[in-house]
Amino acid sequence: MDLLVLLGVALFLGMRHSLDPDHLVAVSTLVSEEKRLWPAAWLGFIWGVGHIIPIALVGLPILIFQLEMAPQFEDIVDAGVGFLLVYLGVVTLWRVFKERVHFDVHSHNETVHGHFHRPGHSHPSEKLERRQWITFGFGLVHGLAGSGAVAVLAMQASVSLEMAMLWLLIFGLGTILGMFAMTLFIAAPALTVASKRVAVHASIRTFAGLASLCFGGFMLWTILPELLG
Numbered sequence: 645m646d647l648l649v650l651l652g653v654a655l656f657l658g659m660r661h662s663l664d665p666d667h668l669v670a671v672s673t674l675v676s677e678e679k680r681l682w683p684a685a686w687l688g689f690i691w692g693v694g695h696i697i698p699i700a701l702v703g704l705p706i707l708i709f710q711l712e713m714a715p716q717f718e719d720i721v722d723a724g725v726g727f728l729l730v731y732l733g734v735v736t737l738w739r740v741f742k743e744r745v746h747f748d749v750h751s752h753n754e755t756v757h758g759h760f761h762r763p764g765h766s767h768p769s770e771k772l773e774r775r776q777w778i779t780f781g782f783g784l785v786h787g788l789a790g791s792g793a794v795a796v797l798a799m800q801a802s803v804s805l806e807m808a809m810l811w812l813l814i815f816g817l818g819t820i821l822g823m824f825a826m827t828l829f830i831a832a833p834a835l836t837v838a839s840k841r842v843a844v845h846a847s848i849r850t851f852a853g854l855a856s857l858c859f860g861g862f863m864l865w866t867i868l869p870e871l872l873g
Contacts, residue, residue, distance in 0.1 A: 677849065691780070739849070
């Protein structure tokens with residue numbers, strides 16, 4: 645019974661970990677480029693898979709050899725996350741600017757009508773494969789940032805090395821499930837509703853880009869003084 649409780653806690657904490665603000669901002673910004681439900685949710689799953697790899701590659705050696713992370717390791721990786729969020733925000737806003745929404749009015753057979761138009765617009769699913777790799781990379785960096793803390797938590801919660809390793813893997817599984825569920829039940833449906841409304845979709849992308857830019861900038865503003873000081 646204690647084993648089930650311990651693994652249940654690991655699964656719950658993994659799902660909770662997927663809802664950290666920097667995780668949500670990064671994935672939501674990437675997902676905002678996709679209009680369809682399942683491709684958007686798939687990006688969340690890809691992020692989770694990318695996240696668990698460094699947890700295993702870094703966390704397991706920490707457990708097995710009882711290593712200690714360098715004091716500034718997590719701050720350095722978190723600064724990298726901040727730079728990536730700023731970059732992602734700038735790129736997203738630039739794309740929205742280039743594909744800015746126009747409302748064109750036309751007259752056909754004495755009937756005047758208008759419609760939204762984006763010059764040079766291509767369906768976002770055409771770039772899904774590229775966004776999958778970008779999302780996977782973000783997952784790797786985020787996982788690297790939290791690998792040491794997760795490994796320490798596993799050692800503190802478990803009574804043996806084997807149990808700590810199992811705890812670590814269950815935590816990673818919870819992270820994957822949590823991020824997939826987040827994009828499926830929160831972000832992706834909202835984008836599906838907006839898929840036929842160009843102006844709404846552009847607004848979502850703009851908001852996501854601004855959130856990524858501001859949150860990444862805030863991370864750098866709080867982390868860099870400690871690293872450079």
